[in-house]
Amino acid sequence: MNKKITIAIDGFSSTGKSTVAKELAKELEYIYVDSGAMYRAVTYFAMEEGFVGTSFFDLGSLLEKLDTIVISFQLNAVTANADMYLNGVNIENEIRTLAVSNLVSTVAANSIVRKKLVAIQKEMGKHKGVVMDGRDIGTVVFKDAELKIFMNASADTRAARRHKELLEKGQEVSYEDILKNVVDRDHMDTTRADSPLVKAEDAIEIDNSDLTRAEQFDMILALVREKL
Numbered sequence: 505m506n507k508k509i510t511i512a513i514d515g516f517s518s519t520g521k522s523t524v525a526k527e528l529a530k531e532l533e534y535i536y537v538d539s540g541a542m543y544r545a546v547t548y549f550a551m552e553e554g555f556v557g558t559s560f561f562d563l564g565s566l567l568e569k570l571d572t573i574v575i576s577f578q579l580n581a582v583t584a585n586a587d588m589y590l591n592g593v594n595i596e597n598e599i600r601t602l603a604v605s606n607l608v609s610t611v612a613a614n615s616i617v618r619k620k621l622v623a624i625q626k627e628m629g630k631h632k633g634v635v636m637d638g639r640d641i642g643t644v645v646f647k648d649a650e651l652k653i654f655m656n657a658s659a660d661t662r663a664a665r666r667h668k669e670l671l672e673k674g675q676e677v678s679y680e681d682i683l684k685n686v687v688d689r690d691h692m693d694t695t696r697a698d699s700p701l702v703k704a705e706d707a708i709e710i711d712n713s714d715l716t717r718a719e720q721f722d723m724i725l726a727l728v729r730e731k732l
């Protein structure tokens with residue numbers, strides 16, 4: 505029973521991938537890696553440096569500084585989750601804003617940015633015992649993952665969930681703006697040239713529009729048990 509596997513969870517934006525991935529990692533005592541947080545961190549860096557905004561993207565300046573960016577996950581003793589750090593500073597809250605969500609797919613489409621982050625992700629999962637969620641985990645980062653899940657839900661369901669989450673965090677955002685972001689990101693993530701979001705051939709697709717969090721967790725845990 506000590507066999508450790510790699511679990512790749514990919515899917516559309518705001519499908520609750522990270523919720524179930526975190527729950528699985530806790531249950532199995534695996535490492536959880538939120539690869540989206542890494543793309544958000546690079547995007548936040550670019551925004552802070554003035555390299556990207558709603559109507560411009562100075563890719564050259566971002567790439568020049570890319571090597572100076574140190575991103576890491578560090579355990580938050582209060583939440584028991586791993587927070588995202590950028591050059592030693594906790595940016596967990598900053599990366600979850602709609603402003604970052606509106607720019608992240610543009611930054612994540614760049615191959616040099618992806619190369620840097622994929623290398624870190626591969627290193628984090630090299631001993632297995634990892635649950636990683638994102639867009640290209642089962643197709644690029646861990647093509648040989650023993651279990652691949654592809655998550656989906658209707659755009660309305662996803663926007664409503666994300667809207668609730670942001671309101672609970674005290675962010676003043678409209679449902680319409682969130683829905684637009686969800687739809688725009690799906691489009692950009694699925695149509696980009698490098699590592700587009702696509703279901704891996706051997707991934708199991710789950711539509712969680714009508715599933716509770718507990719039902720979804722039990723369903724995926726049963727799939728994990730089959731592999732162990």
Ligand code: CDP
Nearest residue numbers: 517518539540543608609612638639640689
């Ligand atoms: O949680 P949510 O669905 O909002 O997205 P996320 O997982 O935080 O990812 C944010 C964005 O990062 C995505 O929309 C993608 O553009 C990009 N991303 C990616 O390109 N590849 C990954 N493995 C993970 C995220």
